[in-house]
Amino acid sequence: MPATPETITAMESRFGKEQVTTFRNETRVVVPRADFVSTMRMLKEARSFDLLSEVTCVDYLNYRDASDRFGLVYILTNTITNERLIVRAFLNEPDLKIESMCQFWNGANWLEREVYDMFGIEFVGHPDLRRILMPEEFASFPLRKDYPMQGRGERHNFPVITRNQA
């Protein structure tokens, strides 16, 4: 479901018409990082987007005409009107930090931990930012485009733990 005209107008008046796009009935808005928290607060409280459906990230390293490296994706849903809004925020090295959304939606907790685990993006103010799917001693970020797809040989980098060490 696309966002309602009121939401689109509110977003366009804030960030300009070229930042709000619609494709296949989906409304996307690109939010600059400085306004990110205030925008999300406005969306939750004034526009009552009460469900955070999804937090993920895309690494645009080899993408054609890409200007930024990481594009965060926040998909918000209003459970009353069923409108969805996709909020994008772009980050570049070396400053991969963005404010955590756990203050508004508890559901962001594990989703942001996964993005941190796979892409290395730090969420400032996250209550418990640790790796979640990969082991703690894992050093790199697997879903980045510069991480090779190895398969064989991947687990030999880990030290072998015997029973009496564990």
Place this chain on the structure above:
Amino acid sequence: MSIATENPTAAKQDYLWTLNFGPQHPATHTTLRIVLKLDGERVVDAMPDIGYLHSGFEKLGEHLDYNQYVTITDRMNYISPVANNVAWHCAVEKLLGIEITNRCKYIRVIVAELARISDHLLSTGAMGLDTGAFTFFLYAFYQREVIYDIFETLSGQRFHPSFTRVGGLSQDFTPLVIEKIRKFLKTFPDTLRDMEALLNRNRIYVDRTKGVGVLTKEEATNWSATGPVARASGVTRDLRKDEPYLAYADFDFNVCCAKSGDCFARYYVRLAEMKESLKIIHQALENLPAGPINVGVDERTTLPTKAQVYQTIEGTITHFELVMLNRGFVVPNEEIYSAIESPNGELGFYVAGDGSDVAYRARCRPPSYIHFALFPKLIRGHTLSDVVAVLGSLNIIAAELDR
């Protein structure tokens, strides 16, 4: 290995006992580990530790083309694989902007609802098994066997059908499949009645599940819960009604909700949903449209029939483009998010295309992962024996959880 505790008071109490629940505990059913902090029998804190089954599905999505990836989606929620196939290819078709044929929509609805029944059978059955109701589990498992037979007749595989293709399906319904589904529709309601009679008023079961792991409506929405877990707490959101995809708008069915939000409500909502699924399958099977199951040659996504390949130039070109390496169909340089109501909740795919025949990024929004984050919150203050009831009611599938 040190695990940071989320409950600061638990760190100070040195008489607490740490218990590792899993990764091979029989009641977890899959490989997941929970580090429990116990005060006698009470659970003071629970720290889930996941990732034992992390297989890099999202990374594989950047290396397999749109049709090959369906074999990976089979292995995500392996309890209801066809629902994942449908979710993935709905997402790819949305990215391509393809409108699939009516017959394909109806068949996809039927197989997705069969998958929903089979998923709910296993999740409620396993919940019964963990709380001691073995007969209930056997009843449920026998019916799952019948559904697997239907899938085997349909696609040649019982567990991993890989049934859908971009713009269509791998097989059409044969008369034998329709006959088997009709037979299932006739016999299954009796089993469902028996299952309800076994547990709905069973003293042991009700005592172990009522009032355990209560999730309020506001919390469910705030923690991003979807599907039966949210509907058992009074959230009325169901993507089949709220954002109708495929042919769901044509059918008459109800959204099942409960108010109490405890383990019993989650079990009860699943049982009720099975009845609604039967209604949907019945309506879809009676009104099954005739016609082709795949989109035409113009879209260049599905293999044309042999007659088209040998007799028309368009068919020859399409066939060549699709079967040669690195020459598949072209997707736009765009990104979409498409979600369906899987048995577990909202199963969404965020697909970014870059013009090639391989997804630039294929992200799956797994419902299990989001529901498992609720677990520490639901279990705090309950006893150790309630852990299995809460786990069973959330229906955590580790392959989908870890991907």
